[in-house]
Amino acid sequence: MTPAQLRPLAETDLVERTRYYRSEAGHDVAARFFDTAVHTLQTIESLPGIGSLRLGELCDVPGLRSFRIARFPCGWFYFERADHIDVVRLLSYTQDLLSLLAKVDDT
Numbered sequence: 001m002t003p004a005q006l007r008p009l010a011e012t013d014l015v016e017r018t019r020y021y022r023s024e025a026g027h028d029v030a031a032r033f034f035d036t037a038v039h040t041l042q043t044i045e046s047l048p049g050i051g052s053l054r055l056g057e058l059c060d061v062p063g064l065r066s067f068r069i070a071r072f073p074c075g076w077f078y079f080e081r082a083d084h085i086d087v088v089r090l091l092s093y094t095q096d097l098l099s100l101l102a103k104v105d106d107t
Contacts, residue, residue, distance in 0.1 A: 002048050004041050004078070004085040013090035017074060033072055037090065040069045040076060044087075048080045059101040064088070079106065 006014070014037060022030035044050060044067055055077070056064025068075045073093045079086040088104050091097060 001045050002080075002083070002085050004045050004087050006087045007089075010076075010087045010089050017090060017092070033069075033074075036071060037069050037074070037076075040067060041085075041087070043067070044076060044078065044085055048085055051076070051078065055097060055101060059098055059104070061101055061104050061106065063106065064101065064104060068093075077101065077104070 014034070017037075018030050018034045021033045049065075051065030051067035053063070053065055055066045056062065063079050064077060065080065066075045066077050069090075074090060075093065076087055077089040077091060079088065089100065091100060
C-alpha cells in the first residue's frame with residue numbers, strides 16, 4: 001500500500017465539500033460523503049494506477065490522475081510518486097476543472 005499525502009488545498013477541499021453537503025443535505029449525507037471520500041483514498045492507496053489520466057492530459061498536467069468518489073459528483077486528483085500518493089485536490093465535477101487544474105504544480 002502506498003500512503004496518500006494530502007496537500008493543504010486537498011485537505012481544505014475535503015473540509016469545505018463536507019460542510020457544503022452538511023448545509024445543503026444534512027448531517028447524514030455529509031457524514032456519508034466524508035466516509036466515502038476517505039474510503040476512496042484508501043482504494044487509491046491500494047491501487048494507485050486506478051485513476052484516469054484523461055483530465056490531466058486535457059489540462060496539460062502530465063501524470064495527474066483523477067478518481068471519482070462513488071455516489072457523489074466529486075473526485076480526487078493526484079500524482080503517483082515512488083513513495084506516496086501526492087493528492088493535490090478534491091473537486092466537484094461541476095466546477096471549472098480546466099481552470100482549477102491548470103494551476104496544479106507537479107512538484
